[in-house]
Amino acid sequence: MAQQPAAxxxxxxxxxxxxxxxIATRDQRELLYLDELAEAFQLAxxxxxxxxxxxxxYKNRTIILxxxxxxxxxxxxxxxxxxxxxxxxxxxxxxxxxxxxALSLIYDIKLDLRPASRLIVVGDLRVPAIGIRGxxxxxxxxxxxxxxxxxxxxxxxxxxxxxxxxxxxLLDVATPTxxxxxxxxxxxxxxxxxxxxxxxxxxxxxxTSMGGDAATLKTTIEILSDETTEPAxxxxxAPEAAPEPLATPSTALRTVVIDPGHGGSEDGARGQAGSxxxxxxxxxxxxxKAALESQLGVRVLLTRDADQxxxxxxxxxxxxxxxxxxxxxxxxxxxxQRSVRGAEVFYLSVEGYGDExxxxxxxAGHVLPTFGGGTRDIQVILWEMAQSRYIEESAALATMxxxxxxxxxxxxxxxxxxxPFRVLVGANMPAVLVEMGFVSNPDxxxxxxxxxxxxxxxxxxxxGIVRFRTYLEARRASTAGSAGPPRTPTGAPRP
Amino acid sequence: MNRRSAVLTMLVIGAAFVVSWVLFVAxxxxxxxxxxxxxxxxxxxxxxxPRRTIKATxxxxxxxxxxxxxIARDVELADxxxxxxxxxxxxxxxxxxxxxxxxxxxxxxxLRSVYVTERGEAYVDLSPEVSAAxxxxxxxxxxxxxxxxxxxxxxxxxxxxxxxLVDGREVDTLAGHVDLRRPLLPLRELMEKDES
Numbered sequence: 001m002a003q004q005p006a007a008x009x010x011x012x013x014x015x016x017x018x019x020x021x022x023i024a025t026r027d028q029r030e031l032l033y034l035d036e037l038a039e040a041f042q043l044a045x046x047x048x049x050x051x052x053x054x055x056x057x058y059k060n061r062t063i064i065l066x067x068x069x070x071x072x073x074x075x076x077x078x079x080x081x082x083x084x085x086x087x088x089x090x091x092x093x094x095x096x097x098x099x100x101x102a103l104s105l106i107y108d109i110k111l112d113l114r115p116a117s118r119l120i121v122v123g124d125l126r127v128p129a130i131g132i133r134g135x136x137x138x139x140x141x142x143x144x145x146x147x148x149x150x151x152x153x154x155x156x157x158x159x160x161x162x163x164x165x166x167x168x169x170l171l172d173v174a175t176p177t178x179x180x181x182x183x184x185x186x187x188x189x190x191x192x193x194x195x196x197x198x199x200x201x202x203x204x205x206x207x208t209s210m211g212g213d214a215a216t217l218k219t220t221i222e223i224l225s226d227e228t229t230e231p232a233x234x235x236x237x238a239p240e241a242a243p244e245p246l247a248t249p250s251t252a253l254r255t256v257v258i259d260p261g262h263g264g265s266e267d268g269a270r271g272q273a274g275s276x277x278x279x280x281x282x283x284x285x286x287x288x289k290a291a292l293e294s295q296l297g298v299r300v301l302l303t304r305d306a307d308q309x310x311x312x313x314x315x316x317x318x319x320x321x322x323x324x325x326x327x328x329x330x331x332x333x334x335x336x337q338r339s340v341r342g343a344e345v346f347y348l349s350v351e352g353y354g355d356e357x358x359x360x361x362x363x364a365g366h367v368l369p370t371f372g373g374g375t376r377d378i379q380v381i382l383w384e385m386a387q388s389r390y391i392e393e394s395a396a397l398a399t400m401x402x403x404x405x406x407x408x409x410x411x412x413x414x415x416x417x418x419x420p421f422r423v424l425v426g427a428n429m430p431a432v433l434v435e436m437g438f439v440s441n442p443d444x445x446x447x448x449x450x451x452x453x454x455x456x457x458x459x460x461x462x463x464g465i466v467r468f469r470t471y472l473e474a475r476r477a478s479t480a481g482s483a484g485p486p487r488t489p490t491g492a493p494r495p
Numbered sequence: 496m497n498r499r500s501a502v503l504t505m506l507v508i509g510a511a512f513v514v515s516w517v518l519f520v521a522x523x524x525x526x527x528x529x530x531x532x533x534x535x536x537x538x539x540x541x542x543x544x545p546r547r548t549i550k551a552t553x554x555x556x557x558x559x560x561x562x563x564x565x566i567a568r569d570v571e572l573a574d575x576x577x578x579x580x581x582x583x584x585x586x587x588x589x590x591x592x593x594x595x596x597x598x599x600x601x602x603x604x605x606l607r608s609v610y611v612t613e614r615g616e617a618y619v620d621l622s623p624e625v626s627a628a629x630x631x632x633x634x635x636x637x638x639x640x641x642x643x644x645x646x647x648x649x650x651x652x653x654x655x656x657x658x659x660l661v662d663g664r665e666v667d668t669l670a671g672h673v674d675l676r677r678p679l680l681p682l683r684e685l686m687e688k689d690e691s
Contacts, residue, residue, distance in 0.1 A: 060558075076688045262671055269631040277631065312667055331672075334632025336597050337560035346633070353677050413561055417684070419637055422667055422674040433672075435633055 014122035061106035134178030150217035264309030269334030271445035316426035327431035342412030349418035401464030555596035601628035
């Protein structure tokens with residue numbers, strides 16, 4: 001269990017297993033030994049006594065450190081650290097954030113440093129942090145759990161215990177001492193992914209409720225004794241994190257258009273095992289449509305719902321003509337290098353286009369003479385570059401989706417990017433293109449075709465969209481009086 | 496009196512004729528002749544003497560296929576920037592990738608022609624293989640497109656943006672992602688940052 005690491009040790013958890021790193025303290029700061037880090041992460045460390053520098057190398061990528069400087073040059077890029085490397089006899093001590101700010105940038109696999117828990121999670125392990133609070137409320141005990149990032153859980157009762165099992169690889173949890181005489185005798189972990197509330201003889205029944213947001217799941221377990229006077233509802237078996245109650249219809253997000261990439265004669269990328277991008281995108285699009293409709297109650301349209309060719313222009317036009325509030329194009333990536341893997345989210349780069357196109361797109365409006373004298377200011381949009389008005393919102397959407405993907409599936413080294421993508425440029429609403437993974441990577445190809453993995457992606461997209469809806473509502477509310485991006489610009493020709 | 500004014504009128508008309516001929520016929524003819532000499536005829540080499548070269552930067556995908564790396568190569572020196580553009584692109588399409596790097600352009604892709612406008616926009620016309628033999632995937636496609644864009648903009652300061660044509664025609668994309676309907680500027684984020 002990752003809980004309560006023995007004092008002065010940090011635990012590194014990877015799929016292959018775990019190891020510990022010793023923690024040294026200097027001037028009340030906690031530091032890690034560079035040689036131990038090097039051994040744990042296969043780093044080569046070279047000390048240049050002449051230049052008084054330290055070079056840390058991992059697969060041709062280097063970090064250069066200078067004693068006395070709280071800076072590191074990571075692959076040529078300067079990043080700041082919370083402190084400088086400190087010499088300790090023949091060893092070197094590094095601040096914790098050397099891992100998150102420097103090492104993670106050159107490392108192949110995602111490194112998630114959790115200083116408070118003294119934990120480094122390597123790779124795509126699901127290690128939710130779980131906060132536990134216990135309180136006594138009259139004759140009843142209440143245990144509140146905060147699970148972040150949220151994972152599915154199941155709550156069951158066995159004799160003498162209530163068990164909370166999490167869909168995770170490991171729990172990042174510190175169990176508090178919580179005793180309510182006769183009712184709760186303690187809270188502990190029974191295995192790597194299960195939490196147990198030990199019950200006393202006064203226990204009669206329990207009930208649960210769930211809430212939270214896209215990032216955090218909040219579960220409250222109320223443990224009732226035989227003295228509980230209030231009429232207790234039926235004990236809720238609470239099978240699985242029940243879907244959130246349908247939110248009140250949002251005015252900011254009513255229609256979502258999903259674009260399954262490629263189709264028909266355009267196969268898109270092809271994996272070694274023969275999986276086709278066009279099939280993966282359509283499968284995920286159908287799942288996503290079902291999930292969005294049932295969980296958010298929004299209208300969802302697909303740009304194609306069959307294996308058919310669909311011109312890129314028409315895909316954005318479907319979104320425009322249906323006044324979609326969000327446009328999501330789904331793709332699977334390919335690289336000549338089989339090892340390349342991970343999901344990426346793109347939004348449009350207007351900067352990528354030459355000067356003329358950009359100027360036209362950015363020209364704000366035109367003042368036209370009207371009949372009977374006077375002038376009228378109208379918005380003329382180059383429809384072909386409609387997306388240029390939504391870059392900021394699209395960037396927010398891309399970031400939110402990436403953050404949700406990151407907790408569920410591998411993401412690439414550059415998970416959020418901008419590019420002048422043809423399918424996005426004409427979309428007159430926030431729009432992103434999601435590369436769900438690399439079919440050129442045999443491992444990822446296999447996952448991308450599995451229902452379980454597709455569902456993980458779908459849930460990440462749903463949560464990303466939920467967060468974006470909140471963002472959009474706040475944004476539209478704050479710009480209500482001022483001129484936000486117009487939804488249906490006057491004078492815009494239909495494509 | 497009458498005779499004198501008639502002669503004067505004739506002279507004026509004559510002078511006007513000469514001036515307008517120079518203005519509207521001779522100058523445009525001379526100008527367009529100059530223009531034509533700078534238009535590109537692929538494959539011609541005017542330098543007959545000893546082969547002189549310049550150092551040009553060609554682009555290949557890094558081993559992890561995430562970035563483009565610039566590699567200095569000797570490319571034959573040309574008389575005009577336009578011919579130079581052609582030589583650089585020929586080298587980019589023809590030369591195999593150095594060790595540890597990967598070529599981003601489908602093999603057998605050839606250069607049909609190059610044009611450069613006064614605004615510094617280059618039009619690079621490639622043979623159909625660049626699209627037909629493309630392996631697909633947005634990462635591959637981004638690397639292919641920006642190899643061409645960077646090969647010109649990094650070596651020829653006069654060229655600011657590049658549009659790729661396929662088989663003489665404007666195209667939407669090579670493989671369904673990157674918008675090729677307009678000239679594209681170089682994408683700096685794509686360049687490998689590690690200089691070591």
